Amino acid sequence: MLSKLISLNVALPVLGALLNVLFRKRPRAAQVITSGVLMLLFASSVYMFLISLNSPEHSYSFGGWPVPFGIELRMNYYNSAFLILIVGAALCAFLYGKGLLQAEMRPSQIPIFNALFLICVFGLCGIVMTNDFFNLYVFIEVSSLATYALVSWNSSNKNALLAAFHYLVVGTVAAVFFLIGVGYLYSVSGTLNISEFMGKFQSIKHLRPVYLGVCLIALGLLIKSALFPLHAWVLKVYKETNSAVLPFLGATSHKIYAFIFAKFFYLGLFDFPITRNFLLPSGLLAIAVCSIRAICAKNLRMILAFSGLIQVGYVLILMSLEYKLSFLLIVLQLFSYSITALNLFMLSARFGEVRGGYTLARLGKMTYEEPLYVILFVINAFSLAGFPATVGFLPKFGLFIDLIHNGSWGLLGALACASFATFIYLFKAINIFIFGTAPSSPAHEVPLRPKCFVEPTIVIILTLANLLVGFASLGFLKALL
Amino acid sequence: MNFILSHGPYFLCLAIICIALLGIIINGNYLKKLLCLGLLQTGTIIFFVALGRVNGGTPPALECFDLEKCGAIVDPLPQVLMLTAIVVGLATTAVGLALVIRIKQNFGTIEEQKLLELEKD
Numbered sequence: 001m002l003s004k005l006i007s008l009n010v011a012l013p014v015l016g017a018l019l020n021v022l023f024r025k026r027p028r029a030a031q032v033i034t035s036g037v038l039m040l041l042f043a044s045s046v047y048m049f050l051i052s053l054n055s056p057e058h059s060y061s062f063g064g065w066p067v068p069f070g071i072e073l074r075m076n077y078y079n080s081a082f083l084i085l086i087v088g089a090a091l092c093a094f095l096y097g098k099g100l101l102q103a104e105m106r107p108s109q110i111p112i113f114n115a116l117f118l119i120c121v122f123g124l125c126g127i128v129m130t131n132d133f134f135n136l137y138v139f140i141e142v143s144s145l146a147t148y149a150l151v152s153w154n155s156s157n158k159n160a161l162l163a164a165f166h167y168l169v170v171g172t173v174a175a176v177f178f179l180i181g182v183g184y185l186y187s188v189s190g191t192l193n194i195s196e197f198m199g200k201f202q203s204i205k206h207l208r209p210v211y212l213g214v215c216l217i218a219l220g221l222l223i224k225s226a227l228f229p230l231h232a233w234v235l236k237v238y239k240e241t242n243s244a245v246l247p248f249l250g251a252t253s254h255k256i257y258a259f260i261f262a263k264f265f266y267l268g269l270f271d272f273p274i275t276r277n278f279l280l281p282s283g284l285l286a287i288a289v290c291s292i293r294a295i296c297a298k299n300l301r302m303i304l305a306f307s308g309l310i311q312v313g314y315v316l317i318l319m320s321l322e323y324k325l326s327f328l329l330i331v332l333q334l335f336s337y338s339i340t341a342l343n344l345f346m347l348s349a350r351f352g353e354v355r356g357g358y359t360l361a362r363l364g365k366m367t368y369e370e371p372l373y374v375i376l377f378v379i380n381a382f383s384l385a386g387f388p389a390t391v392g393f394l395p396k397f398g399l400f401i402d403l404i405h406n407g408s409w410g411l412l413g414a415l416a417c418a419s420f421a422t423f424i425y426l427f428k429a430i431n432i433f434i435f436g437t438a439p440s441s442p443a444h445e446v447p448l449r450p451k452c453f454v455e456p457t458i459v460i461i462l463t464l465a466n467l468l469v470g471f472a473s474l475g476f477l478k479a480l481l
Numbered sequence: 482m483n484f485i486l487s488h489g490p491y492f493l494c495l496a497i498i499c500i501a502l503l504g505i506i507i508n509g510n511y512l513k514k515l516l517c518l519g520l521l522q523t524g525t526i527i528f529f530v531a532l533g534r535v536n537g538g539t540p541p542a543l544e545c546f547d548l549e550k551c552g553a554i555v556d557p558l559p560q561v562l563m564l565t566a567i568v569v570g571l572a573t574t575a576v577g578l579a580l581v582i583r584i585k586q587n588f589g590t591i592e593e594q595k596l597l598e599l600e601k602d
Binding site for chain 2 (some may be wrong): 134137140141142145148149152158159161162164165168169172173179180183186187192466
């Protein structure tokens with residue numbers, strides 16, 4: 001029963017996408033189908049998480065083929081937590097973006113858009129769950145192809161096409177690197193199953209093809225997760241994408257690949273002496289450069305994009321510290337960032353819609369028009385900076401405690417500076433929302449669409465969930481101390 | 482020389498992959514970039530198929546399941562994987578071409594240099 005449920009998580013979105021195409025003459029039905037599918041998926045992923053709390057590992061092999069031959073999907077805490085994250089983010093972003101899309105698109109386009117959205121969700125769910133190297137490549141490509149199309153889908157901004165093309169070229173090259181790496185590993189080990197490969201890894205890791213293959217896989221995944229010097233595509237994509245799609249991309253996309261990179265690291269795939277020397281400097285470099293660029297950025301979306309790139313740096317730094325809880329902290333860090341970023345991107349979508357742009361100069365005196373949204377933005381900004389009683393606090397606190405425990409004062413200082421930088425760049429934006437000057441030119445040629453109750457409800461619920469989890473974690477820490 | 486000959490397919494795909502990467506980097510024309518992307522995938526496909534090769538191996542067809550009769554057979558798995566990779570490559574090319582057409586319609590050019598100037602405006 002449970003293994004069937006695992007397969008349902010990848011089967012349902014595909015089915016939903018097909019139904020959407022079938023119902024392309026009936027946009028309303030397509031909207032209902034998509035929301036229904038996403039809600040079902042969310043329910044099943046939550047159920048799966050609750051089950052995996054009691055019994056850690058579950059697996060499903062496609063077509064009944066036994067594991068080393070067939071493709072295996074695997075479910076444990078971390079995978080199911082990320083599944084919840086992806087599906088939850090998709091659900092929130094979809095419900096939030098519905099109104100925006102209806103205002104922007106012809107009704108006949110909506111079902112096709114929904115189908116693409118569901119295929120993207122399908123690919124990401126597969127990436128998180130699969131336990132097979134080649135299958136992982138296929139899922140990466142499926143989700144990326146859908147993402148290229150989603151990114152290019154912006155009727156009001158034709159630069160989105162260029163961003164999508166740029167992303168397509170970089171993404172495909174990264175995926176090909178990954179594929180060649182998989183080829184090398186297969187040529188030596190004769191297996192594509194990740195667990196089986198890891199069983200053989202210690203005896204074959206001294207061979208040169210394995211080393212080369214692992215390097216190529218790491219390179220592919222790092223381009224996909226947008227580590228600092230390989231990050232240019234993210235900026236273009238975040239700047240030009242449709243604001244209905246961006247919250248979903250902001251919460252998932254390259255963070256999921258960072259998670260996969262970390263997962264492989266903790267499975268032992270990157271277990272080479274050189275890895276340790278590489279992780280800490282590149283993580284610190286990513287955090288330092290992206291923090292400075294976020295402080296200098298003049299566009300709200302760019303600030304948020306850089307905050308996402310900083311998380312990849314955090315992941316690498318956490319990996320470089322040999323703590324028992326590192327992987328848990330990585331998952332918590334990415335998870336808390338994604339929830340916060342989802343919220344921030346949704347709030348900024350509203351700001352952009354009201355003022356017709358995302359440059360900070362346009363967003364002055366936002367408090368007069370959208371007071372509620374600005375308040376929510378401030379709360380989420382605190383969460384991003386890791387303030388107590390928000391969801392962002394726990395991973396930062398865990399990291400700092402570990403650093404103090406081990407006496408790595410230099411790193412502690414650097415990361416404290418990074419947290420402080422988060423305050424600076426977010427509160428630079430908030431300062432403009434409150435005290436900046438409103439733009440004199442009229443923001444909109446077309447009148448704003450009427451407010452609907454769904455959007456504020458979602459952002460309020462998400463922010464409350466953020467605070468609730470934050471308070472719960474405080475209680476947890478109190479009990480611990 | 483003997484080494485090069487015996488590893489011919491690998492050198493071939495290495496050459497193809499290098500040419501393709503170079504082409505992606507230096508070409509300013511988006512259509513040519515896309516062609517190079519296709520070339521990159523072709524190189525990968527040749528690499529995988531070469532991985533499965535066995536000296537003197539026969540095709541892994543149904544009659545040849547009896548190993549003693551046929552001797553060595555070629556590893557079929559990389560070939561099967563490449564069927565999937567070809568489909569993925571086709572899809573990528575299709576999406577890329579669709580984007581190039583839309584870029585041409587919207588900007589009137591697919592030369593990177595001109596597009597960068599237009600993007601700034």
